[in-house]
Amino acid sequence: MLVLTSSVSGQAAETRFEYHDFREALKQAREHDLPMIVHFSTTWCGPCRTMNQMVFSSPQLKEALAGKIILVKVDGDQSPELVRMYRITQYPTDLFVDPDGRVLATSSGATGLNEYITQAIQVQARYQQTKKILASRNKSGHSPAKTSPLDVRLGQPAPFPRELFEPANLPAEQLAQSDLEERVPDPREIDEQTGQSEPEVVFIALDGYCPVKLYQERAWVRGNPKWTVQYRQQKYLFSDAESRDLFEADPQKYAPRLLGCDPVIMWETDRAIPGSTEFAAYYNDSLYLFSTAENREIFEIDPERYTNTRHVLAPRDVEATLIR
Numbered sequence: 351m352l353v354l355t356s357s358v359s360g361q362a363a364e365t366r367f368e369y370h371d372f373r374e375a376l377k378q379a380r381e382h383d384l385p386m387i388v389h390f391s392t393t394w395c396g397p398c399r400t401m402n403q404m405v406f407s408s409p410q411l412k413e414a415l416a417g418k419i420i421l422v423k424v425d426g427d428q429s430p431e432l433v434r435m436y437r438i439t440q441y442p443t444d445l446f447v448d449p450d451g452r453v454l455a456t457s458s459g460a461t462g463l464n465e466y467i468t469q470a471i472q473v474q475a476r477y478q479q480t481k482k483i484l485a486s487r488n489k490s491g492h493s494p495a496k497t498s499p500l501d502v503r504l505g506q507p508a509p510f511p512r513e514l515f516e517p518a519n520l521p522a523e524q525l526a527q528s529d530l531e532e533r534v535p536d537p538r539e540i541d542e543q544t545g546q547s548e549p550e551v552v553f554i555a556l557d558g559y560c561p562v563k564l565y566q567e568r569a570w571v572r573g574n575p576k577w578t579v580q581y582r583q584q585k586y587l588f589s590d591a592e593s594r595d596l597f598e599a600d601p602q603k604y605a606p607r608l609l610g611c612d613p614v615i616m617w618e619t620d621r622a623i624p625g626s627t628e629f630a631a632y633y634n635d636s637l638y639l640f641s642t643a644e645n646r647e648i649f650e651i652d653p654e655r656y657t658n659t660r661h662v663l664a665p666r667d668v669e670a671t672l673i674r
Contacts, residue, residue: 367416368423372432375422379449385477386420387470388436388445392427395441397460405463414467418474419446446473452617453658476652483648484618555584557627561604562593564637570627581605606630606637613638613656614645633657 365382369375372388379386389406391398405411406423415421426433426441436445436453444466446455455473556564563571573587577594580586581601588594597604608616612625625639629646632638633653640646649656 365417365420367412368421370423372422372424372429375420376449376451379420382420383449383481384418384420385449385454385474386422386447388432388447389421389423390426390433390436390438390441390443390445391423392425392441398442401442401460405461405466408463410463411467415470415474419470446470448477454652454655456658476655480648480652480655483651487644553584555581555586555610556606558587559627560589560593561586561606561637562596563589565604565635568632582609584609604637606639607657608638610639612641612645614648615641617656617658 365378365384369378375386378384389401391401411421424432426438432438440458442458442460444457444461445453446457446469447453454477455469457469461469555561558573560571560573563569571589573589575587577588577591578585579588579594579597579601581597582605584605586597586605588597606625607613609622610625611622615621615623623641625641625645627639629640629643630637631640631646631649633649634657636657638649638657640649
């Protein structure tokens with residue numbers, strides 16, 4: 351288990367650096383395989399005006415980033431669909447996204463020129479490094495999900511809301527039910543396809559190890575069937591009653607993120623494949639499980655990307671369970 355702490359080549363052809371239309375910028379990002387900075391601001395925001403004067407009016411910005419990353423400026427008042435989809439709550443906010451519009455990193459509040467350039471270059475470098483690793487793995491034919499019977503390949507475009515590529519012409523009441531808004535599922539709701547309730551327990555979480563001891567001591571301590579808690583249709587075992595009580599008081603603190611699914615596979619493919627206790631890592635005091643050591647290494651290169659996933663999972667979404 352790991353505990354994580356939180357050279358770029360130019361483009362052969364010159365690319366335009368700054369856009370004001372998100373769809374046009376996204377199209378160019380895909381064509382040239384470049385990440386983007388999506389800068390959200392408004393006309394009434396004081397810090398936004400400061401950034402316009404100190405950052406975006408400087409020729410150094412384009413000199414440093416042109417050909418490496420694409421900048422698109424979005425007026426939050428004029429683009430409510432993007433504000434809603436990306437859950438923008440304050441201005442200015444900068445999102446660093448990949449050519450599929452998926453968030454790589456975020457920054458809120460006014461930023462100085464040098465800091466802005468440095469952060470953009472770092473995100474771009476991590477993006478390129480990860481892309482090369484994924485391409486190499488795909489070329490070698492190594493499956494990133496050895497514990498799954500499914501053929502999952504990394505580095506392929508994931509599905510993304512159609513509203514990004516089509517004019518926003520839906521009425522407000524229909525927009526509220528569109529892909530722009532994620533609904534938090536009720537784990538006990540009736541399955542719409544089968545008409546049956548979800549099973550009470552899908553599988554034993556963390557292979558029966560105590561999540562509280564793992565969090566407190568970073569040690570794998572076997573749980574005792576005498577002390578159990580069912581959380582999100584997974585059964586957790588604990589080494590003692592005190593650990594059980596601590597978990598019940600704050601289960602999100604101790605339970606693995608994404609229902610224990612591999613965050614790298616989920617981010618790259620939109621598929622929920624369970625990770626393994628053999629390949630675990632803490633990042634910002636949150637536990638993540640991976641299906642392979644290679645996926646954990648990719649996560650270590652760019653953890654902010656893979657912890658920015660917007661997925662809301664129910665246990666039914668998990669495609670396979672680990673059997674030992």
